[in-house]
Amino acid sequence: MKEQTLQVPEVHCDHCVSSIEGAVGELSGVDAVTVDLSARNVKVVFDEASIDLDKIVETIEGQGYDVGEGGGLIQLESRPE
Numbered sequence: 646m647k648e649q650t651l652q653v654p655e656v657h658c659d660h661c662v663s664s665i666e667g668a669v670g671e672l673s674g675v676d677a678v679t680v681d682l683s684a685r686n687v688k689v690v691f692d693e694a695s696i697d698l699d700k701i702v703e704t705i706e707g708q709g710y711d712v713g714e715g716g717g718l719i720q721l722e723s724r725p726e
Contacts, residue, residue, distance in 0.1 A: 647678055649698060652686045652713030653705060664708045672696055672704060674679055 656665070660716025662680040665687055669678040679688045689701055701714045 647693050648688065648690045649701070650683065650686050651678075651702065651705070653687050653710050654713060655687050655710045656682060656685050656687070658682075659724055661710070665705055665710065668704050668708050669701060672700065689708070 648692055653665070656662070662682065665680050666678050669675055669687070669689060672691075674692045675689060676692065677688075677690040680686075687705065691698075692724065702713065
């Protein structure tokens with residue numbers, strides 16, 4: 646599993662949280678998704694063998710939110726399975 650944190654500067658309310666968490670959480674291969682309003686970011690834990698980061702970013706953008714410049718990458722780390 647990989648854990649990725651993405652900058653999503655337009656996140657500002659509970660509707661934003663629900664929209665992103667609902668859409669990304671339904672993707673096959675996504676284990677967990679958490680939106681942090683105060684940090685304006687989205688943390689996603691996913692199986693990189695099942696889904697790639699581009700699909701996750703595309704899904705967030707499909708909900709009407711831009712992902713920060715350069716993919717908005719903050720950190721990338723492995724999580725034990």
